[in-house]
Structure formats: structure tokens, C-alpha cells
Amino acid sequence: MLQILENFSLKNFNTFGIDASARYFVEINHQDELVELFMDPQWLQTERLILGGGSNLLLVKDFDGLVIRINIRGIEHRINHQEVFIEAGAGEVWNDLVNFCVDREYAGVENLSLIPGSVGASPIQNIGAYGVELKDVFRSCQAFEIAAREFRTFTREDCRFGYRDSIFKNELKGKYIIVSVKFGLSLIADINLKYGAIEQELTNRNISKPTIKDVSRVVSHIRVSKLPDPSTIGNAGSFFKNPIINADQFQRLQSEFSEVVHYPAGDGLIKLAAGWLIEQCGWKGKVVGHTGTWKNQALVLVNHGGATGEEVYSLSSQIIDSVYTKFGVLLEREVNIIS
Ligand code: FAD
Ligand code: EPU
Secondary structure, eight states: OOOOEEEEEOGGGSTTOOOOEEEEEEEEOSTHHHHHHTTSTHHHHSOEEEESSSOSEEEOSOEEEEEEEEOOOOEEEEEETTEEEEEEETTSBHHHHHHHHHHTTOBSSGGGTTOOSBTTTTTTTTOEETTEEGGGTEEEEEEEETTTTEEEEEEHHHHTOBTTBOGGGTTTTTTEEEEEEEEEEESSOOOOOOSHHHHHHHHHTTOSSOOHHHHHHHHHHHHHHHSOOTTTSEEEEESBOOOEEOHHHHHHHHHHOTTOOEEEOSTTOEEEOHHHHHHHTTOTTOEETTEEEETTEEEEEEEOSSOOHHHHHHHHHHHHHHHHHHHOOOOOBOSEEEO
16 A cells, blocks of 8 residues: 655655655655555646756755655666676666676666766756766666556667756656666677776876776766765855857857866767856855855755755856847756746
């Protein structure tokens, strides 16, 4: 029997540590419980929030609806020649899955070490770091269609992955609940050192032939040096996306700001480092009330303790305004705003 809790505090269920509550809260431990939950038509009409680890959302106020916390567990793996097939429950912790693979030398997710959150949320924004994106190892996912009360499989093509983007953030937003994800890894390590900082750190450690474990360790080290640990300083990682602009816009920008940090983004487009834009506007490490930006990474907004969601949101608006005024570039929030 499902237990629906009322007026439930979400403080420990979001990495910003925002003290907001949910009108209703339910934890799902098995996919069949989703069918059971939605047998009651009340929940079809109620506003809903699907919750994994709460590491990519900002609760601007109390949530006047049903929070559905996904805690479906289990990791299965099968090897066929050099290929490794993995299926994981949506409620598994992403980094536990990474460690499961790294420990066994299954290659493919080592660059995605130490990203917080759940397996089920990983396709939502196509998580990415250090030259690898989820789509590189994703095979398919199983999701529950709320309105039809049916399960459906999504292939990689169905998901329409992009930079921090998928169909689940667009046309299908709020319509499906991911219950499990299948991955394809390899027994042959194809070490990805595209991200300069990894190579640099390997050189510092005198490692010339890195293993999967080395890459995982180095990525974890770099992340810890830059990003605040949510267990001590509330945050949700990068608050904004790195903006992508066209060649004309870029030329104009570079003629005025020759130092602008940028990368090719394919199709003649250019990706700008939002952290650089924000730092240039004087925000890096700035404390504003209970909030601010992180001292080592201006793209990360933080809760210094006791911040409300509104305060963090208001700071993000001020940052958007000042970056736009100085550079004419519009930042887009990457974190999901729950208001
Ligand atoms: P939540 O925050 O719980 O949910 C995020 C969104 O997904 C919400 O819209 C929610 O409704 C939806 N959702 C969650 N679970 C499901 C489900 N089972 N079915 C359907 N919808 C669902 N991200 C990166 O890509 N790269 C990084 O390098 C990175 N670094 C980070 C570093 C820090 C310190 C932090 C705090 C965050 C970082 N993030 C990064 C963001 C975050 O880790 C990812 O977005 C992660 O996938 C969020 O997982 P979650 O389970 O916490 O999702
Ligand atoms: N920079 C600054 N000042 C800053 C921060 C960054 O000048 O305060 C410049 C530096 O030149 C730096 C460059 O920006 O070299 C890039 O910074 P970093 O390597 O930290 O990466 P990022 O572009 O800021 C992105 C992702 C991260 C991911 C890292 C590593 C986005 C929005 N963010 O950050 O993802 O971990 O690359 O791949 O794409 C997240 O999504 O939550 C997240 C943390």
C-alpha cells in the first residue's frame, strides 16, 4: 500500500538545501507502484514533480502538488564479447553506477564520475562532463506514460538528445516517468582526454598510459577542486547553460572582448564559457544575502545557509541582466525552476 505523506519537508531532498515543503509526497520503490498510484484519478489532476536526487532543481516556493520520489533500485549487467550491457533502476545513484563500472573496468562512463543525482534523471538533460555526454553510452530507457498508465521504451533517437537537452525537457515535459535506463559500455578502454584539464592532471601525476580508474580519479579530483560539495554548501552545479551563438555574433563579441573564452560547437556555432562572462561582470565569489556565486566557479550559485528559493532566483535574474547588458548575450537557466 502506497504511503502518501502530507506537508512533507523537501529540505533534505534538494541539493540547494532550500527549506520548502510538498503538499503531498510519495516514494516509489517499484515500477508497478506507478500503475497503482495513478489508479486514483486524483493524482492525474494534481500538479506533479518527479524527483530523483534533487540536484538540478530550485524550489522557489512550497510545492502545492504531489512530489513523486523515484527510488527504483537494481543494477544488472551482461557481457557479450567486448560489449557490456547494463540496466539500472531510475533510483540508483548515478555515481554508484559509475563506480560499479569503473571497479570492473567497464569503459564509457569514467569521465562522468562524481556527477550527483539519479540514473533516472541522467537522460532528462543528457548529463555531460569532461568531453562525454550520456548519449554516448545510452541505449534506451523504459518510461511510464502517466496519462495512458503504460510503459514505453525510448531509443536514443527517440530521446533527441542535445547539449543539456532531450525530448523530456521539451514536447514530453512532465508526461513520462523514467523507471530504468540501459547502457552500452565496453571492455576495451577508449580513453577520452579531449578535455585539456584531464591530460594536465595526468601529467602532474606522471601517468602516461591512463586506465579507466586513473581517468575516474583525475576527473573526481578536478571536480572537487572547482565545485562546492552540496553536503556542505547548497548548490545545483552550473546554474546556467553555456550559451551557443553564431559566427557573426561571435565576431562582434570578440572584436570588443578579445579574451572571450569559447569553443567550437559544430555547424559553425560557438559555445561561450558562461562562467567567464559572469566573472567578467564581477560576480565571482560575491556574497548576496544568503546566496552568492562560488569562489572557484562563477557559474555555480550557492546557498550560504538559510537562503530561500526566491533569493537564489532573484540573484540569477540579476546575473542574467548584467551579462546581457555587458555582452549582449542572454544566459539560459540550466537548473529546473520549480515555482
Ligand atoms: P532532479 O534534480 O531530482 O531532477 C531533475 C529533473 O529531472 C527534474 O525536472 C525532474 O522532474 C526530472 N526527473 C528526475 N528524475 C526523473 C525520472 N525518473 N523520470 C522523469 N523525470 C525525472 N550535470 C551535468 O550534466 N554535468 C555535470 O558535470 C554536473 N555537475 C554537477 C555538480 C554538482 C555539485 C551538482 C549539485 C549538480 C551537477 N549537475 C551536473 C546537475 C545534476 O547532477 C544532473 O542534472 C543530474 O542528472 C540530476 O539528477 P537528479 O536525480 O538529482 O535530478
Ligand atoms: N571560467 C571562468 N571563470 C569561472 C568559471 C569558468 O573564466 O568562474 C572559464 C575558464 O576559462 C574555464 C572555462 O570557463 O576554463 C570552462 O570552465 P569549466 O571547465 O569549469 O567548465 P564549464 O563550462 O564552466 C561545464 C559544464 C559542467 C561540467 C564542466 C566539465 C555546463 C553548463 N557546465 O562547465 O557541468 O562539469 O563543463 O565538463 O555545460 C553542470 O551541468 O551542473 C556542470 C557542473
